[in-house]
Amino acid sequence: MQAVLEHSPPAGATARTTKRTGFLLLSPSVLILLVWSIVPLIMTLWYSLQNYNLVDPTLHGFAGIDNYWYLLTDPDFLHALLNTLVLVAGVLVISIGGATLLAVLYDQEFFGRGIARIMVISPFFIMPTVSALLWKNLMLHPIYGVYSAMMRAVGLTPIDWLARFPLMTVMMIVAWEWLPFAVLILLTAVQSLDGEQREAARMDGAGPIARFRYIILPHLGRAISVVVMIETIYLLTIFAEISVTTAGGPGVASTNLAYLIYSRALLQFDVGGASAGGVVAIVIANIVAIFLVRAVARNLEA
Amino acid sequence: MATVELKNLRKTYLTEEIIKGISLSIEEHEFVVFVGPSGCGKSTLLRMIAGLEDITSGDLLIDGQRVNDVEPGKRGLAMVFQSYALYPHMNVYKNMEFGLKLSGMPEAERRAKIENVARTLQLEPYLNHKPGQLSGGQRQRVAIGRAIVRNPKVFLFDEPLSNLDAALRGQMRVELSALHRKLGATTIYVTHDQVEAMTMADKIVVLQKGVVEQIGSPLELYHHPRNLFVARFIGSPPMNFFSAIFQGGDAAGSSVQLRDGSTLYVPVTSPGLLPGTKVTVGIRPEHVELASSGPNSGVVEVIERLGAITLVHVRMPDGEIIVVQTDGAVLTDVNSPISLTLPPRNCHLFAPDGLAFEACHRHPLAA
Numbered sequence: 001m002q003a004v005l006e007h008s009p010p011a012g013a014t015a016r017t018t019k020r021t022g023f024l025l026l027s028p029s030v031l032i033l034l035v036w037s038i039v040p041l042i043m044t045l046w047y048s049l050q051n052y053n054l055v056d057p058t059l060h061g062f063a064g065i066d067n068y069w070y071l072l073t074d075p076d077f078l079h080a081l082l083n084t085l086v087l088v089a090g091v092l093v094i095s096i097g098g099a100t101l102l103a104v105l106y107d108q109e110f111f112g113r114g115i116a117r118i119m120v121i122s123p124f125f126i127m128p129t130v131s132a133l134l135w136k137n138l139m140l141h142p143i144y145g146v147y148s149a150m151m152r153a154v155g156l157t158p159i160d161w162l163a164r165f166p167l168m169t170v171m172m173i174v175a176w177e178w179l180p181f182a183v184l185i186l187l188t189a190v191q192s193l194d195g196e197q198r199e200a201a202r203m204d205g206a207g208p209i210a211r212f213r214y215i216i217l218p219h220l221g222r223a224i225s226v227v228v229m230i231e232t233i234y235l236l237t238i239f240a241e242i243s244v245t246t247a248g249g250p251g252v253a254s255t256n257l258a259y260l261i262y263s264r265a266l267l268q269f270d271v272g273g274a275s276a277g278g279v280v281a282i283v284i285a286n287i288v289a290i291f292l293v294r295a296v297a298r299n300l301e302a
Numbered sequence: 303m304a305t306v307e308l309k310n311l312r313k314t315y316l317t318e319e320i321i322k323g324i325s326l327s328i329e330e331h332e333f334v335v336f337v338g339p340s341g342c343g344k345s346t347l348l349r350m351i352a353g354l355e356d357i358t359s360g361d362l363l364i365d366g367q368r369v370n371d372v373e374p375g376k377r378g379l380a381m382v383f384q385s386y387a388l389y390p391h392m393n394v395y396k397n398m399e400f401g402l403k404l405s406g407m408p409e410a411e412r413r414a415k416i417e418n419v420a421r422t423l424q425l426e427p428y429l430n431h432k433p434g435q436l437s438g439g440q441r442q443r444v445a446i447g448r449a450i451v452r453n454p455k456v457f458l459f460d461e462p463l464s465n466l467d468a469a470l471r472g473q474m475r476v477e478l479s480a481l482h483r484k485l486g487a488t489t490i491y492v493t494h495d496q497v498e499a500m501t502m503a504d505k506i507v508v509l510q511k512g513v514v515e516q517i518g519s520p521l522e523l524y525h526h527p528r529n530l531f532v533a534r535f536i537g538s539p540p541m542n543f544f545s546a547i548f549q550g551g552d553a554a555g556s557s558v559q560l561r562d563g564s565t566l567y568v569p570v571t572s573p574g575l576l577p578g579t580k581v582t583v584g585i586r587p588e589h590v591e592l593a594s595s596g597p598n599s600g601v602v603e604v605i606e607r608l609g610a611i612t613l614v615h616v617r618m619p620d621g622e623i624i625v626v627q628t629d630g631a632v633l634t635d636v637n638s639p640i641s642l643t644l645p646p647r648n649c650h651l652f653a654p655d656g657l658a659f660e661a662c663h664r665h666p667l668a669a
């Protein structure tokens with residue numbers, strides 16, 4: 001017994017070796033994470049405090065908070081901030097509202113339900129750029145678009161949606177992309193509702209609307225809050241759809257924060273100003289995230 | 303309070319007929335229990351009465367009105383589900399209030415009603431609790447309370463006690479009986495449990511494969527089962543059966559020859575049966591008597607001592623097992639030889655088609 005103990009290495013040493021191996025094995029991924037997220041963050045912070053414009057190399061050096069000052073006093077920034085909020089809120093309302101109704105509808109038995117379900121999920125598999133192009137050229141184009149043809153067919157003048165209502169149209173396109181996700185989550189939630197609960201409500205004299213309002217909707221509360229959280233995080237950074245359809249215009253009518261940063265950095269070559277915008281966007285995203293996570297956590301606890 | 307009448311009710315799912323023409327009438331204040339093996343259609347029948355399942359054909363009358371096409375909420379019924387089906391996001395008070403609110407009852411009246419029912423069911427301390435914070439028994443009470451506040455014409459219960467432990471089930475059974483006596487509401491109750499059926503029912507409906515096998519008071523089913531199925535289904539431990547040869551009968555009884563050659567003269571009539579026909583003799587374990595010697599001897603195979611009673615499983619020479627329920631203090635041992643006495647007045651005879659022979663004398667408790 002004693003001999004065995006002496007020959008085996010001490011327990012502490014084994015643990016230390018294991019730990020070291022663990023670190024070694026972990027380090028590549030930790031390094032990649034560091035390089036890919038922390039380094040850009042520090043660089044962004046650094047650039048945001050610099051005068052740095054690619055087309056004007058004479059202007060350089062420490063700028064202090066000038067970049068932030070210009071940004072926050074820029075009417076375009078406020079506009080973009082507002083657009084971001086409108087876009088997020090609008091897409092949330094449309095996609096969740098629509099998804100709730102569709103989820104309840106798809107929970108019923110009807111002929112062709114399987115195919116209808118696949119069709120409502122399918123936008124999920126289309127890349128944002130592609131779906132934006134589809135909408136822009138195939139559906140909404142004032143001359144070749146399907147909607148224009150439909151409007152002409154009933155004698156109306158086609159509307160150039162992207163020029164007349166740029167933000168609303170982008171919102172609609174993004175909502176169309178996110179609807180399937182919300183439907184998927186909410187449909188599973190609706191289906192998890194205990195059948196006897198619905199029947200109890202029927203026995204209590206609740207019609208379809210009362211059942212929806214008092215039984216189904218409260219049951220969906222958690223699922224909806226999860227959808228809100230996940231969608232919001234992605235919707236704060238919508239970019240491809242705007243870039244492909246309106247390029248933020250006309251003017252800044254459909255520019256959100258992500259697109260504003262892009263246009264500053266890559267269209268106006270103002271690296272310092274764009275970095276300041278990026279930092280502001282990070283701060284806003286984190287504020288939103290904190291509120292959301294708290295709200296959702298509370299909802300999940302209840 | 304109300305009467306319920308089923309006229310040749312049928313239910314077909316796709317191509318399969320689940321309820322095959324059930325007719326039944328339920329009187330005011332009556333407590334009717336549906337029993338039957340799993341899958342026989344008890345729940346389906348109850349749900350058809352509730353309006354949760356469509357009626358394929360036949361008529362359902364409540365208080366003489368045909369209600370086949372009336373919404374479940376408008377039939378004036380209340381149902382207690384096996385899973386309780388409480389609304390998880392509402393507290394106890396709101397659970398009970400939901401139906402009243404939808405029916406447009408004023409706030410003050412609702413409150414008075416709910417508080418009254420909560421007092422009866424000892425739920426007052428829990429009115430602000432959510433269902434998730436209650437024990438199984440309390441949830442059960444809330445489900446019953448939610449049914450009572452609506453002041454329904456008929457109560458429907460689908461195995462309401464099956465999720466409770468044995469002790470609580472016993473307690474709730476007594477409470478439900480007391481409540482029924484107090485409210486006097488017509489009640490339809492589905493259960494698997496023999497004891498619930500026997501103790502609570504005014505009338506038991508035995509179902510098998512969507513068909514009514516027998517309708518009667520608990521003791522009527524116990525003493526005068528209409529056929530083999532009911533005889534086997536009612537009573538625990540179940541009735542013993544063995545085959546015999548019919549020898550002949552008169553107005554006072556019929557004689558059969560058992561396998562060991564002895565004859566038994568049972569007080570049942572057997573009109574039209576030919577001597578020599580194979581029949582089945584049935585006798586309940588509690589009616590078989592043990593004797594140390596005599597005919598019908600066998601060997602004790604298993605003894606189950608339950609304290610108050612003892613169940614003795616006796617292997618007969620022809621290999622069949624007969625269960626005898628006897629005194630708790632009986633001194634028999636496994637493998638010892640034993641004789642059985644079969645009191646003829648407690649024997650039942652069943653024709654080859656399974657129907658019971660008519661008893662010459664009705665049991666006084668099952669008149």
Ligand SMILES: Nc1ncnc2c1ncn2[C@@H]1O[C@H](COP(=O)(O)OP(=O)(O)OP(=O)(O)O)[C@@H](O)[C@H]1O
Nearest residue numbers: 315316320338339340341342343344345346347494
């Ligand atoms: N929606 C349905 N579609 C097809 N068949 C069904 C449906 N609901 C019930 N059945 C069938 O109807 C039969 C009776 O079911 P039911 O639930 O009434 O049985 P039960 O007597 O209540 O049984 P248990 O005692 O197990 O609750 C079963 O064979 C079941 O398979």
Ligand SMILES: [Mg+2]
Nearest residue numbers: 344345346460
């Ligand atoms: Mg059932």
